[in-house]
Amino acid sequence: xxxxxxxxxxxxxxxxxxxxxxxxxxxxxxxxxxxxxxxxxxxxxxxxxxxxxxxxxxxxxxxxxxxxxxxxxxxxxxxxxxxxxxxxxxxxxxxxxxxxxxxxxxxxxxxxxxxxxxxxxxxxxxxxxxxxxxxxxxxxxxxxxxxxxxxxxxxxxxxxxxxxxxxxxxxxxxxxxxxxxxxxxxxxxxxxxxxxxxxxxxxxxxxxxxxxxxxxxxxxxxxxxxxxxxxxxxxxxxxxxxxxxxxxxxxxxxxxxxxxxxxxxxxxxxxxxxxxxxxxxxxxxxxxxxxxxxxxxxxxxxxxxxxxxxxxxxxxxxxxxxxxxxxxxxxxxxxxxxxxxxxxxxxxxxxxxxxxxxxxxxxxxxxxxxxxxxxxxxxxxxxxxxxxxxxxxxxxxxxxxxxxxxxxxxxxxxxxxxxxxxxxxxxxxxxxxxxxxxxxxxxxxxxxxxxxxxxxxxxxxxxxxxxxxxxx
Amino acid sequence: xxxxxxxxxxxxxxxxxxxxxxxxxxxxxxxxxxxxxxxxxxxxxxxxxxxxxxxxxxxxxxxxxxxxxxxxxxxxxxxxxxxxxxxxxxxxxxxxxxxxxxxxxxxxxxxxxxxxxxxxxxxxxxxxxxxxxxxxxxxxxxxxxxxxxxxxxxxxxxxxxxxxxxxxxxxxxxxxxxxxxxxxxxxxxxxxxxxxxxxxxxxxxxxxxxxxxxxxxxxxxxxxxxxxxxxxxxxxxxxxxxxxxxxxxxxxxxxxxxxxxxxxxxxxxxxxxxxxxxxxxxxxxxxxxxxxxxxxxxxxxxxxxxxxxxxxxxxxxxxxxxxxxxxxxxxxxxxxxxxxxxxxxxxxxxxxxxxxxxxxxxxxxxxxxxxxxxxxxxxxxxxxxxxxxxxxxxxxxxxxxxxxxxxxxxxxxxxxxxxxxxxxxxxxxxxxxxxx
Numbered sequence: 001x002x003x004x005x006x007x008x009x010x011x012x013x014x015x016x017x018x019x020x021x022x023x024x025x026x027x028x029x030x031x032x033x034x035x036x037x038x039x040x041x042x043x044x045x046x047x048x049x050x051x052x053x054x055x056x057x058x059x060x061x062x063x064x065x066x067x068x069x070x071x072x073x074x075x076x077x078x079x080x081x082x083x084x085x086x087x088x089x090x091x092x093x094x095x096x097x098x099x100x101x102x103x104x105x106x107x108x109x110x111x112x113x114x115x116x117x118x119x120x121x122x123x124x125x126x127x128x129x130x131x132x133x134x135x136x137x138x139x140x141x142x143x144x145x146x147x148x149x150x151x152x153x154x155x156x157x158x159x160x161x162x163x164x165x166x167x168x169x170x171x172x173x174x175x176x177x178x179x180x181x182x183x184x185x186x187x188x189x190x191x192x193x194x195x196x197x198x199x200x201x202x203x204x205x206x207x208x209x210x211x212x213x214x215x216x217x218x219x220x221x222x223x224x225x226x227x228x229x230x231x232x233x234x235x236x237x238x239x240x241x242x243x244x245x246x247x248x249x250x251x252x253x254x255x256x257x258x259x260x261x262x263x264x265x266x267x268x269x270x271x272x273x274x275x276x277x278x279x280x281x282x283x284x285x286x287x288x289x290x291x292x293x294x295x296x297x298x299x300x301x302x303x304x305x306x307x308x309x310x311x312x313x314x315x316x317x318x319x320x321x322x323x324x325x326x327x328x329x330x331x332x333x334x335x336x337x338x339x340x341x342x343x344x345x346x347x348x349x350x351x352x353x354x355x356x357x358x359x360x361x362x363x364x365x366x367x368x369x370x371x372x373x374x375x376x377x378x379x380x381x382x383x384x385x386x387x388x389x390x391x392x393x394x395x396x397x398x399x400x401x402x403x404x405x406x407x408x409x410x411x412x413x414x415x416x417x418x419x420x421x422x423x424x425x426x427x428x429x430x431x432x433x434x435x436x437x438x439x440x441x442x443x444x445x446x447x448x449x450x451x452x453x454x455x456x457x458x459x460x461x462x463x464x465x466x467x468x469x470x471x472x
Numbered sequence: 473x474x475x476x477x478x479x480x481x482x483x484x485x486x487x488x489x490x491x492x493x494x495x496x497x498x499x500x501x502x503x504x505x506x507x508x509x510x511x512x513x514x515x516x517x518x519x520x521x522x523x524x525x526x527x528x529x530x531x532x533x534x535x536x537x538x539x540x541x542x543x544x545x546x547x548x549x550x551x552x553x554x555x556x557x558x559x560x561x562x563x564x565x566x567x568x569x570x571x572x573x574x575x576x577x578x579x580x581x582x583x584x585x586x587x588x589x590x591x592x593x594x595x596x597x598x599x600x601x602x603x604x605x606x607x608x609x610x611x612x613x614x615x616x617x618x619x620x621x622x623x624x625x626x627x628x629x630x631x632x633x634x635x636x637x638x639x640x641x642x643x644x645x646x647x648x649x650x651x652x653x654x655x656x657x658x659x660x661x662x663x664x665x666x667x668x669x670x671x672x673x674x675x676x677x678x679x680x681x682x683x684x685x686x687x688x689x690x691x692x693x694x695x696x697x698x699x700x701x702x703x704x705x706x707x708x709x710x711x712x713x714x715x716x717x718x719x720x721x722x723x724x725x726x727x728x729x730x731x732x733x734x735x736x737x738x739x740x741x742x743x744x745x746x747x748x749x750x751x752x753x754x755x756x757x758x759x760x761x762x763x764x765x766x767x768x769x770x771x772x773x774x775x776x777x778x779x780x781x782x783x784x785x786x787x788x789x790x791x792x793x794x795x796x797x798x799x800x801x802x803x804x805x806x807x808x809x810x811x812x813x814x815x816x817x818x819x820x821x822x823x824x825x826x827x828x829x830x831x832x833x834x835x836x837x838x839x840x841x842x843x844x845x846x847x848x849x850x851x852x853x854x855x856x857x858x859x860x861x862x863x864x865x866x867x868x869x870x871x872x873x874x875x876x877x878x879x880x881x882x883x884x885x886x887x888x889x890x891x892x893x894x895x896x897x898x899x900x901x902x903x904x905x906x907x908x
Contacts, residue, residue, distance in 0.1 A: 015748050022752070030764050080683065104686055199678050282895075286888040288840050290847045291880035294866050303870035311870070407755030411844055415867065429763040429850060441760040448753045 008456045016449060020217065023442040024210050028073065030434035033093035035064045037226045037434075050127040057091075064091060068212045072204040075211065082107040082195035085202040090116075094151040101153040107193040115183035119150055122176040129170060138168045158184055222439035227431050232439045236421060240443065242314060243413070243420035247405050250340050254347035254401060259394065261348070262355025267382055269360060281349035289408055293342050293415040300338070309338050312417035339416045343408055347401045354397055358390035365389075392462050398455035403448045493825060496900035503896020506889040513886060517626040521545075524577035524620035527564045531572035540564065541575075565605060578605050579617035581624035581857045589615030591865070591872040610874040612865045618874060621857035622882050628858050629886060632773055632842040633835040635696070639777025640838075641831050644784025649823065651742035651785070652792025653815040657735050664721035664730030672717025676710035684709070696770045742789070746782050754779045758841060762850040772851040776838045783830040791823035825901045832894030836887045843883050859883050 039060065064070050072088050079085065083103050090096045095116075102112045123146055130139070145165045152158050162181055169177055216223070222232035261281075265274040297303070301311035310316070314335050315328075323331070362368060363386050371381045413422035421440050428436035498504050522529060527540035543554045565578055579585065585607070587599040594610040609618040661669075681688070684706050691702035724730035758775050765771055795801060796819060804814045845851035846860030854861075859879040866876035 011744075011747070015751050018748055019752060022757075026760055026764060031766075078678070078682070101686060104683075196683060197679065199675075199682075282891070283888065286836070286884055286891050288843060288880065288883050288887065290844050290860070291863055291876070291883060294863050294876045295880065298866055298870050298873050298876045301870070303873065305873070403751075403753035404755065407753045407759065410756065410759055411848065414848065425759070426848060429759070429848065434764060437760055437763050441756055444753055444756045449751050452751050 004460050005457060008453060008460075012449060012453050016446065019445045019449065020214055020442065021210075023438050023445070024213055026441070027213075027434065027438045030438075032432075034435075035060055035067065035069060036092075038063060038067070038224065038229070050130055053127050061091060068209055071212065072202075072208045073210060074208055075205065076201060076203050078199055078201050080104075080107075080196045081198040081200050082109055082192065084109045084113075085200075092150075098151050098153045102155070102187070104196065105155060106187050106191040107195040108187070108190050111183065111187055111190050115180065115187065116150065118176070118179040118183045122146070122173065122180050125173055125176045129173065132170060134170060142168050155184075155187065217442065222442070223435040225428075225436050226433045227428070227436075232436055235424065235436070236439060236443065239419055239421045239424045241420075242418055243406075243409055243422060246336060246340055246343065246412075246418065246420065247402075247409060249336070250343040250347070250405055251398075251401065253340060254344045254351055255394075257344075258348045258351035259355050259391075262352035263359050263382065263387055263390075265352065266356040266359035266363070269356075274356075277352070281352060284345045285349035287345070289342050289346060290411045290415065292345075293339070293412055296338050296342065297415060310335055312415075314418055335416075336418070339412045339418060343405060343412050346404065346408070351394065351397060351401065355390065355394055358393050359386055362386040362390045392459065395455060395458050395462060398451060398458075402451040402455075406444045406448055489822075489825070493897070493900045497896050500896040500899060503892045503899075506892035506896070509885070509889045510893065513626055513630060513889075516623060517630050520624045520627055521575070523575050524579060524581065524617070524623045525575045526578060526580040526583055528569070528572035528574045531564070532570040533567060535570070565601065574604065577608065577617060577620045577623065579607070579620045581620045582616060582855060583620075585611060585615040585617065587615070589613065591869050591875065593872065593874050609878050610872070612862060612872070612875055613869060616857060618862060618878060621862055622859065622879060625857055625859045625862070625879070625882070628769065628852070628856070629839050629842065629883070632769070632776065633839045633886075633890070636773040636776035636780060636838045636842075637831050637834045639774065640780035640834055641784055641827065643778070644781035644830070645788050645820070645824070645827055647742050647745070647781070648785035648788025648827070649792050649815060649820050651739045652789035652823070653796050653819055654736070654738040654811070655793070655796070656737045656739045658796070659736040659738050659811065660733045661736060662721065662725045662730055663732045663734050664724035664727070665718060666734055666736060668721040668724070669714060669718045672714035673710070675717055676713030679713055680706040680709035692770060692774070693766070693768070696773070699770060699774070739789075742785070746785055749779070749782050755841065755844070758845065759848070759850065762845055767851060767853045769852050769856070772842055772845060776841055780834050780838060783834060784827050787826045787830045788820075788823055791826045792819060795819045795822050825897075829894050829898045829901060832890050832897055836890035836894065839883065839886055839890070 039056075061070075070089060070091075072085075077085060083100065087096060087100055087103075090099060099112055099116060102115075103109050106112065126142065126146055129135070135142075142165060145161055145168075149158065149161050149165075152161060162177075162184060166177065213223075220233045222236065224230070225232050225235060228235075261277055265277050268274050296309070297311055299305045300308045315331050316335075319328075319331060359382075363382075365386075368381060368386050371385050372378075376385075409420060410422035410425055412418070413420045414426040417423065421443065425437055425440035427433075428440070516523065521541055521544075525541055527544065529539070529541050531538050531540060546552045546554045564572075588607060588611045590613045592598050592607065592611050592615075594608060596610070598607055598611075600606055607617050607619070609622065611617055612621070684702070688699070688702050688706060691698040721730065757779060758772075761775050762772060792815075801814060801819055804818045805811070809818075842851065843858065843860030843863070846858040847864045849861070849864065852858055852861065859882050862875055862879035863883075866872050869875070
């Protein structure tokens, strides 16, 4: 058994690694610049002056350094020869992406960089000239064009923006403008696309974003929410409690209901009971939980129909800490009964069908015949002999039930406004609060993985054959 | 002997497994009815514009015979400009037409009927000109006709189900067949081939996917067909690079180092891949990706497809494990056919039927996943009317029971139909399970 468990744990680690990698990869795909998201609400809006611009840039760079976003992304990087390994140092993600894109088009980083440098000079020259009264109305437009220019990925659009800028500029900005224009025009002439097809590997060591993120993850630091700037770990700690309670109760209820149903259906195979249960459970399996949840809210929770249950939340408005524990429990269960039931019925169908199959298989085994032959009463044969042996495969089904429940809680918690992880994640989805979404995914996946490991351990304990039957 | 038995006896016995499965399947009345229902829904999806639209099918206006829906088709699909500019904004329901044949529902799915907003029920009083313009199943918050939304939503649901499972089936069948047929022992290739081939594959992945990642991302944004094209090109690049790098192994094989045959652990690798995939909560992954990416129905199909292949792969693998030791496979191998040819042309066709079961269930769950996504407001853009999005309307307004009941019922029926088909297929394919 030890070898089996060791094998499972050995399998657990790479899977965990892959999951963190996946989360990190998804987080890298989130649109926008994380630092800017973090700093939103700070700039007063309106027209920035030179000093403000410099100040906000400095603030940006400081924040970026603090968050470790000026580090390379992974332990190593494989990039074409054309792409510099230092691209990650360029601040402002849209700019970084645009420059990368241009490099991928022309294969010539030095020239792209020259364009960017020329742009920076033009930009600072523009900001230095803000006080000039001869600008008039044109200033706003030039400012907008200058903001757009470095974020533009398509070459033709860059040319277009430059053409639009040309007549608007003040005479003494001309040289800077000409430099940018020249650099842009040089790009297609000095194209070195072959450099794109030679891969190079760079080693960055542990000073990278993924490593930082992973270490933070292990310490329970999930980053900071865009919405309220609170640490995500703190936000999740309150939420995970409810999700765990609901999922645990659902899991328990799923097994407690499904197992007897499956056994009874299997024992009375082909009977009216068997077929009836089979049909009902089959229908339940096809019922989308979000629909049943919505229907329950509309028809049972005080719409135009019945008002049997509260429409959402986990406790009544008059809930107070002075209540006795019994009263508290009663209040909570009154609020949670619908979501738990709706989160469970899918598993009933699945589990009881498997239970039925397992018990049927065992009822045909020799040892059951022996038990019957020695005159044991039928209930003892079923519950003491056949049932126990059919239970083992059911334990492993945790692997199929648990992930579904954890994902399902996003929907149920949203419908019933339960302040759990799923609800938090839904709120984050509508507010585009990417760090929270990713944290919830990571935690959900890790919880699933731990659940699976526990299932495996239970399985190993329940079935002594495992140590012999499997190749270590 | 009864008359019926006699008839059975007279009919020629069919030994083809396909025909046998079909016969058994047809005898399962529920599953057979479900198949017809799916057929009918495909019909609804194809003819959606003739069932619910805000223009008549045929109309006579000022002595002119017009086919407005077809004219719209000409504009939409052929890129022609068929309508005079003044006609574009017309509300056909108010035109003094001489006569017209209308679709049964006279509203387009995304059309806002502001007089019947927000959310007017089917039994409530509606502000309409003629009884034929009734919103039979009510309207939603913006005054969009629910029935029209249901009819047109069929398209999205079925497309998502079919395309995503198409992707999943392709991945699942290929991986499952490789794992099941080759196992850990049957694929023995020379060491030179193994090393050069793997190296070539890595190089191919670099050129095919890494260098082309911008092209691929852009194609995904453009739509499904451009994406398939770009993806196909990437695959071609991968294959080309692999073959090019692998070619020298034909000479290296003669050396002592390169000639040594090694077994490739195909089954081990693919089984671990399946296990890893199974321990990731798929729905949560899909929610996360859909929440982060730009809303796009193609992306939804691609993610569901990329995450939904494990069931198919496992079944195909199991079936291939059985098939691979059969006599006719041994015979084919003895005749000297290449292993890949035997695996995919001889063994796979006999292992495919079981994958069908998983595909049918997969379509049901893909439709469920898509509707859950739209329910949460993810995946599809908010102006698109889908079944899941309609149900979520009832969440905002709990008095609008019709928004919960009818679209939900539609989802339930489709999901049940595909599940019934899956169930019927399983019973028909595996007599052992049927007897249970």
